[in-house]
Amino acid sequence: MRLSTPFRVFRLVALVLVLVGLLAPLLWMVAASFKTNVDIYDPGKAVVFSPTTANYTTVLKQANYVQFIVNSLWVALASTALSLVLGVPAAYSMARFTMKRSALVVLMARVIPGVSLLVPWYYVFSNLRMVGGYSVLILSHMFVALPLIVYIMMGYFEGLPDELEEAGLVDGLTPIGAFRRITLPLSLPGIATAGILSFIFSWNNFMFALVLSGAQTKTLPVAIFDFVGYASIDWGGLMAASTVVTVPIMVIALFAQKYVVSGLTAGATKG
Template sequence: MTTTLSPSATLPAPRPTRRRKPLRSRAYSWFRAAALVLIVLVFILPLAWMLLSSFKTNVDIYDVAKTLVFTPTFDNFANVLGRDNYFQFIFNSAWIAFASTALSLLVGVPAAYVMSRFSMGKSAAVVLLARIIPGVSLLVPWYFIFANLRMVGDYSVLILSHMFVALPLIVYIMMSFFDSLPEDLEESAQVDGLTPIGAFLRITLPLSTPGIATAGILSIIFSWNNFMFALVLSGANTKTLPVAIFNFVSYASIDWGGLMAAAVVVTVPIMVIALFTQKYIVSGLTAGATKG
């Protein structure tokens, strides 16, 4: 006896078959994962060693058996924060970083706007040249000039020297950002009665806030970490944190525990700033990456 299916009856849906990735695709995935892990380890391991060493004595740092298992001590941080007025060095680094960044933004943002809108390629090339020149080649003439002006050791000479690097960086970031903003907005604002300066202040400048934040954050990071300019041009009362770390290096020995604790004090604030502002840095850089 044979049975016939009614038209309304439906056959069970076939089970989907899993398609295995080709061998080449799987090998590439494994290679990419291994490369990412290797890159992360290259960046993380020195920071981890620095952090662990800051809680060790010098004897424990040299003992390989106590690389991970050791008795932590806070004497290094007490020594760092309690010697040689270390909080003054923190203030110096913060003041120089924020002052040089603020002045560079005040000069660099209008300069970048003018270069972008009026296609000043030669001026942009000069700014790029200032960015390419190694800072160490300028230390001797700077020291000679500022020594004759009796400015060596003041905050002003450090702020000016940091601006020499921060200003070209800000100009080039903001130029690419202004290139991505349509000029129609400014033209419409001028039709409505605004002057070119008014259109810049009321229309273009608010729209360029992500780019300004990006340039400012990168400038602060550079200034905070700068060592070379402060080593030559700072005085006893204007030392910054990177220069103050040298106090733990002597001719006969190195206080590795204190040196690592001081390095943590220098590194942690800037890492926190970068962590909480990374979305602004990424959005500012990507906003200026495309035009139109």
């Protein structure tokens, strides 16, 4: 069915408007990261200006952002890996044995607002002398990543035919062996999807790290606010730091887009 010319024009205009609305703030952020604070406040230099890398020098050398990047990577990778190790077998059990009540408990953990847990967490972890360490950040990020992984993988496992595992059992595999040798390899797209989404959440998380991190364990979203002072804001440094936080996630999202889409839709049909 061919689309009429007015409709095609309307669709093109709508797509351009959406792209401009989505990309304009990102482009302004990147451009501002190469400006001085004086140029940022000057409307006449919104497009034409003399670029400078001083903001990135401040971020990467003087502000110790390399350490904060390492902190974010460590917390994101550790919380994602541990959540996958715990969440994938849990999702398989809930999907195969129809554990509706357990799934409901996991859903409640996903629905509860994280801000309502910050005060109890801080009280408990401070008494355990864990506040300011990596372990408390990893555990707090797992609280959201684990239910996300469980729900993604439950839909994926429910979409895999039971006959594949039954054939493995007939051939002499144990239930655990059938899961490890048959189901787990087939579920790699779903695992990749869950892992990517969990990593992105952990990398971007601000609220948990703001309350539970220390001076040496700050992650990038928290470290950005070092450029916000009581009397003034270093907009150039702030935009450079924001670019450092945003660009890696955008690159990961662009390259992993097809895997995320395939993993999310793979469990949509059964059989």
